[in-house]
Amino acid sequence: MSSFLPLLGPEDPTPYRITKATAKGPFVLVSDHAGRAVPSCLNRLGVEEAEWERHIAWDIGIHGVGIALSGLLGADLVEQVYSRLVIDSNRAPGHPTSIPAVSDRTEIAGNKALSAACRARREREILHPYHDCIAAILGARKSPTALIALHSFTPVMNGVARPWHVGILHHRDTRSARIMLDLLRQEGDLCVGDNEPYVLTATSDYTVPYHAERAGLPYLEIEIRQDLIADEAGQKSWAQRLARLLPLYWNAISGEN
Ligand SMILES: [Zn+2]
Secondary structure, three states: OOOOOOOOOOOOOOOEEEEOOOOOOOEEEEEOOOOOEOOHHHHHHHOOHHHHHOOOOOOOOHHHHHHHHHHHHOOEEEEEOEOOOOOOOOOOOOOOOOOOOEEOOEEOHHHOOOOHHHHHHHHHHHHHHHHHHHHHHHHHOOOOOEEEEEEEEOOEEOOEEOOOOEEEEOOOOHHHHHHHHHHHHHOOOOOEEEOOOOOOOOOOOOHHHHHHHOOOOOEEEEEEEHHHHOOHHHHHHHHHHHHHHHHHHHHHHHHHO
């Protein structure tokens, strides 16, 4: 297709989905990998249909957790609608893994040898509108806020099994992480990862560094193992757990100020 045409056609969804807050509270929920839509002009990126069921396309289960958690807390939720294979909303523009040509051993034909114009179009029409939406919601808030980034991780990556049920990823805001790690460990039934299965850094991630660390906002980046939230019962149960623990986290961090 010509790089002068828009990427998104009239039949393609808006790149972000907002679930509006129904109560006053400190949390803004964001979910970079909640969706797996593909702009129709990209022809499924040349990737087999079965691959779209895998974790490479999206964070399995996290949409259900996010919607349920937003409902329980009455908090704003912003979700990315397009697949991370189209463009990864948790990578800075131009990052080497932003538009992956290979993901967990699967080749993404439609991402190979992309022109600068095609990359720019995905950034302009999918990445930036999503982050502009988050920035607008954060910018309009008048009360203390914590950014809660919701993710899920595959139980097995590159053939290696992961033992953690849940992980808290952190970089500059170690205080928030420490409080939430303690709360999760006190649950008694969880294997809790401290910067596992990934380490949060200023360059590997984008959403937390860009929206929270840059502004000095407290944040939590939460990773839940996908087999625990594969069905609705698991999603509800994890949403209920987080809806119980997040206010305790907020009380603790507010009390320390
Ligand atoms: Zn994710």
